[in-house]
Amino acid sequence: MNKKYMAEPYRIKMVESIRQTTKEERITLLKNAGYNPFSLRSDDVYIDLLTDSGTGAMSQEQWGAMMIGDEAYAGSRSFYRLESVVKNITGYKYFMPVHQGRGAEQVFLPQLVTHKGMYYLSNIHFDTTRAHVELAGARALDCVTECCYDLKNYHPFKGNFDLELLEKTILEKGKENICGIIMTITNNSAGGQPVSMENMREVHKIAKKYGIMNIIDGARYAENSFFIKEREKGYQDKDIIDIARETYSYADALLMSAKKDGLVNMGGIIAIRDDKCLFDKCRTRAVAYEGFPTYGGLNGRDMDALAVGLMEALDENYLRHRIDQVRYLGDRLMEAGIPIQYPVGGHAVFVDCKALAPQIPYDQFPSLAVTNALYVEAGVRAVEIGSLLLGRDPDTNKNIEAKLELMRLTIPRRVYTYNHLDVVADAMIHVFEHRHELKGYAFDYESPILRHFTSTFKPL
Numbered sequence: 001m002n003k004k005y006m007a008e009p010y011r012i013k014m015v016e017s018i019r020q021t022t023k024e025e026r027i028t029l030l031k032n033a034g035y036n037p038f039s040l041r042s043d044d045v046y047i048d049l050l051t052d053s054g055t056g057a058m059s060q061e062q063w064g065a066m067m068i069g070d071e072a073y074a075g076s077r078s079f080y081r082l083e084s085v086v087k088n089i090t091g092y093k094y095f096m097p098v099h100q101g102r103g104a105e106q107v108f109l110p111q112l113v114t115h116k117g118m119y120y121l122s123n124i125h126f127d128t129t130r131a132h133v134e135l136a137g138a139r140a141l142d143c144v145t146e147c148c149y150d151l152k153n154y155h156p157f158k159g160n161f162d163l164e165l166l167e168k169t170i171l172e173k174g175k176e177n178i179c180g181i182i183m184t185i186t187n188n189s190a191g192g193q194p195v196s197m198e199n200m201r202e203v204h205k206i207a208k209k210y211g212i213m214n215i216i217d218g219a220r221y222a223e224n225s226f227f228i229k230e231r232e233k234g235y236q237d238k239d240i241i242d243i244a245r246e247t248y249s250y251a252d253a254l255l256m257s258a259k260k261d262g263l264v265n266m267g268g269i270i271a272i273r274d275d276k277c278l279f280d281k282c283r284t285r286a287v288a289y290e291g292f293p294t295y296g297g298l299n300g301r302d303m304d305a306l307a308v309g310l311m312e313a314l315d316e317n318y319l320r321h322r323i324d325q326v327r328y329l330g331d332r333l334m335e336a337g338i339p340i341q342y343p344v345g346g347h348a349v350f351v352d353c354k355a356l357a358p359q360i361p362y363d364q365f366p367s368l369a370v371t372n373a374l375y376v377e378a379g380v381r382a383v384e385i386g387s388l389l390l391g392r393d394p395d396t397n398k399n400i401e402a403k404l405e406l407m408r409l410t411i412p413r414r415v416y417t418y419n420h421l422d423v424v425a426d427a428m429i430h431v432f433e434h435r436h437e438l439k440g441y442a443f444d445y446e447s448p449i450l451r452h453f454t455s456t457f458k459p460l
């Protein structure tokens with residue numbers, strides 16, 4: 001390990017054994033799972049890089065805080081502790097816990113859909129965000145900078161909005177038809193790429209100019225703040241929490257999956273700057289779908305763990321190590337010549353499977369082929385983000401070709417060591433060296449919705 005990457009700023013107090021399997025066993029396990037890694041049992045996975053969502057390790061302070069959780073149905077002390085932390089970071093007046101990110105989406109997003117033919121605009125809507133926009137009867141349009149699709153060349157903020165496209169879209173659709181602007185930080189679907197403070201400031205100006213509400217999807221806002229400190233002029237000497245506060249100053253509301261930068265296994269947040277009427281409407285809907293407003297689907301102890309986790313995730317040493325781990329894996333793959341998105345984002349390394357396995361057409365799912373080969377090689381579970389995830393065109397029923405065929409190696413927080421990442425890198429290098437042997441997949445069973453979760457396949 002060289003000094004380029006920060007060593008763990010923690011020591012390990014409790015361990016969870018993980019099972020190793022043989023290659024022969026994994027060949028059978030994958031076959032039994034219908035060649036769909038989502039159907040593998042966790043027990044059959046050695047290193048699980050499926051997601052960074054809810055998969056992090058809590059600290060002793062968080063476990064300690066759980067002991068003082070107040071499980072009162074109404075007015076829990078845990079709620080007030082969490083509320084005070086959320087207000088301290090965001091500066092917003094109103095707060096409500098929810099069970100996870102999509103809970104926040106289902107409560108909040110329909111509130112701004114007031115008539116037919118409306119749109120939400122985002123840099124890129126995350127899948128569940130898009131689903132809730134559509135369920136609410138609106139359409140989701142993405143206005144991300146074009147450079148996010150250029151995997152090879154360095155740009156410090158590939159998650160940014162294309163400001164011209166954003167304004168053009170508002171004018172084209174009519175400002176009265178825009179429900180809100182959703183700033184996703186970091187931009188998960190663009191590879192966990194950060195959004196610059198300047199970009200957020202400009203988006204805010206555009207939102208104000210047209211009287212449109214500006215919403216932050218802050219699942220990974222702490223990681224975004226770290227990138228700003230590292231890369232944006234004028235922020236090098238600022239504290240991460242102050243960068244986060246400035247971030248929230250450019251929006252009117254926060255929707256957050258706390259399973260990422262909240263450092264908890266389950267939880268979510270709605271916070272609203274000052275619109276009491278909107279908050280009251282959200283509370284009413286939350287009672288029906290999530291729970292009474294002072295617990296929102298969470299245990300009291302969960303709220304206490306989150307109150308502590310939110311502050312821990314803003315610790316600069318924690319963040320440096322976190323991002324260094326992702327970078328370490330990215331650097332090892334790049335040194336071996338493996339095509340990945342460069343620079344790496346905050347939570348994952350994205351492997352360019354179109355470049356890696358060009359012999360496999362998009363409708364035979366090159367990223368699934370690479371993901372499965374990696375599992376067979378070392379028991380590492382990654383996730384396909386490409387044409388399989390994208391699905392079919394509802395009008396023509398044809399498979400849609402994704403712009404990018406990616407495999408996401410998502411790093412959970414405070415869970416794996418650099419040694420684990422070496423196992424991943426070595427296995428990936430092996431797959432790369434045998435890339436010409438990779439073959440695509442056909443459906444054995446195709447699930448009608450969200451097909452990537454439950455479909456089964458046969459190798460071609």
Ligand code: F0G
Nearest residue numbers: 051053100101102126128188219257259
């Ligand atoms: N927004 C973003 C940017 C996300 O990445 C996610 C979840 C959500 C909202 C929804 O939150 O899962 O708590 O309901 N992303 C996970 C992932 C699932 O693997 O990227 P949730």
